[in-house]
Amino acid sequence: QQQVKQSPQSLIVQKGGISIINCAYENTAFDYFPWYQQFPGKGPALLIAIRPDVSEKKEGRFTISFNKSAKQFSLHIMDSQPGDSATYFCAASRGDSNYQLIWGAGTKLIIKP
């Protein structure tokens, strides 16, 4: 199965709160799991990525948690700010066909001031 299922479809979080977006996959051959951030009128930009040899990766306020046995990974945005308001996409791929990322459907995140 090639799908990557992303939830929720939309999310509203108060400024300073924690935003959590979840993704699940089925293909155990996937070994690269990036998250992209897309602002209106812009293309997606790589935010953070993880490989299955680690369970967590943190970059600033953004953390990916990875659960290999459950085939799930999630993005946590700590101290969410209005500037974080965007659409977030998770994706997955096999390392040797990285351009053929399988993308989630996206989560529209709104941070309320």
Added chain:
Amino acid sequence: EAGVTQSPTHLIKTRGQQATLRCSPISGHTSVYWYQQALGLGLQFLLWYDEGEERNRGNFPPRFSGRQFPNYSSELNVNALELEDSALYLCASSLEGPWVNLAFFGQGTRLTVV
């Protein structure tokens, strides 16, 4: 330094017509990728060009085609347009393929088929 630029920003076509979308990669980038982003869906891989050649294509019908020019810019052509072709078409470029994790995306061309 200029990023990936796509033109036009918006394109409205009638069903059955042909659409041509253009992409200029970041200077020095030789790999260009095309993706379709339909409303409510994630990106779907369309085509990968590298050094002027089509290296791979996604699960799309042959009426989706393209090419890469000697200056590494690229063109996506969609023939016999159907209503469901309405989507945002994104182009990305990278120094070398097939590593899209090293790629930068353009702002996209919004194609509307009526």
